[in-house]
Amino acid sequence: MxxxxxxxxxxxxxxxxxxxxxxxxxxFRLAGSLPFILLQQREQEKRFxxxxxxxxxxxxxxxxxxxxxxxxxxxxxxxxxxxxDFGPAWLKDERIAELVAESILYRDGKxxxxxxxxxxxxxxxxVFAPLVSQSVRLSEEEQSDRxxxxxxxxxxxxxxxxxxxxxxxxxxxxAFWEHESYxxxxxxxxxxxxIITYVLxxxxxxxxxxxxxxxxxxxxxYAEQL
Numbered sequence: 001m002x003x004x005x006x007x008x009x010x011x012x013x014x015x016x017x018x019x020x021x022x023x024x025x026x027x028f029r030l031a032g033s034l035p036f037i038l039l040q041q042r043e044q045e046k047r048f049x050x051x052x053x054x055x056x057x058x059x060x061x062x063x064x065x066x067x068x069x070x071x072x073x074x075x076x077x078x079x080x081x082x083x084x085d086f087g088p089a090w091l092k093d094e095r096i097a098e099l100v101a102e103s104i105l106y107r108d109g110k111x112x113x114x115x116x117x118x119x120x121x122x123x124x125x126x127v128f129a130p131l132v133s134q135s136v137r138l139s140e141e142e143q144s145d146r147x148x149x150x151x152x153x154x155x156x157x158x159x160x161x162x163x164x165x166x167x168x169x170x171x172x173x174x175a176f177w178e179h180e181s182y183x184x185x186x187x188x189x190x191x192x193x194x195i196i197t198y199v200l201x202x203x204x205x206x207x208x209x210x211x212x213x214x215x216x217x218x219x220x221x222y223a224e225q226l
Contacts, residue, residue, distance in 0.1 A: 022129065022185040023115065024151060025195045027074070028159060029123035031175035033087040034080055042073055074182055081123045082206040089121040090176070096166050097217050100124060103162050105219070111149045111157075115192075118199045119217035120206065125199040127192075130154060155181055196220065 049069050056062045080086065090096050097119050104126065108114035112128035130148035163176035186192045203215040212218060 021148075023192060024126075024128060024130070024183055024185050025199070026126045026128070026151070026155065026181055026183045027078075027123060028155065028181040029077075029081060029178050030088050030090060031178045033089075033122040033178065034077060035086050038076070038080060042076075045069075045073075070182075070184075077182075081120065082202070084121045084206075087122065090166065090170060091119055091124070091217075092121045093170070095169050099165050099169070100162050101217055101219070103158055103165075107154070107158065111154050114219070114221060116196050116199050116220045117218065118202050118215070120202060125202060127186075127195060127199060128154075151183055 046069075049065075053062050053065060056065060084092075091100065100119055101117070104114065104117050104124075108128075110131070111133075112130050115127040115129070116125075117127070118125045130151065132146050132148050159177045159181075166176050167173060184195075186195060200212040200218055200220055203209050203218065204212055209215045213223075
């Protein structure tokens with residue numbers, strides 16, 4: 001159980017935490033899919049909020065405040081993305097949506113255990129648990145000391161490959177995905193259930209379908225048990 005306390009960090013614009021053995025909720029979106037004014041508002045508020053966090057001595061309270069801020073802005077971004085009335089919506093193209101779906105499913109059992117995904121017109125939700133990398137060259141004892149694939153490595157591979165293929169299909173050049181992704185590690189089973197419900201019902205909330213099962217670009221590992 002001690003290995004679960006290991007928390008490697010990686011950085012892009014914000015600090016991220018990857019506890020060992022955790023399941024993650026990840027969202028990434030198309031480049032240019034949010035209005036600049038909204039992004040500017042977030043950056044202005046982030047600077048103000050970081051000053052508050054710097055004055056907060058209790059570490060648990062800092063984490064709680066940061067999670068609260070990140071969740072609030074995630075929901076604001078989601079509301080704007082669900083409207084799909086700004087920027088590109090290349091994932092409406094079935095060729096692109098199928099490419100992304102196949103790429104997500106291809107990695108299931110190789111680099112992560114995939115629990116759910118939902119592909120929307122301009123963003124993607126994933127719920128997965130990174131797997132420990134395996135090598136036939138290592139002994140059983142050496143295998144036990146290996147770490148799971150990092151979120152950075154998983155997303156770099158998934159987004160890099162799909163961006164390259166999608167640009168070729170669309171006969172375009174330039175950024176396809178926004179560089180930064182939102183990720184959140186699931187803390188317990190109840191939260192996992194809430195996140196799965198949120199992911200699967202995203203097309204329902206956006207008004208595309210009346211039942212989540214009717215959305216072609218969704219997946220749930222345990223759907224047959226429902």
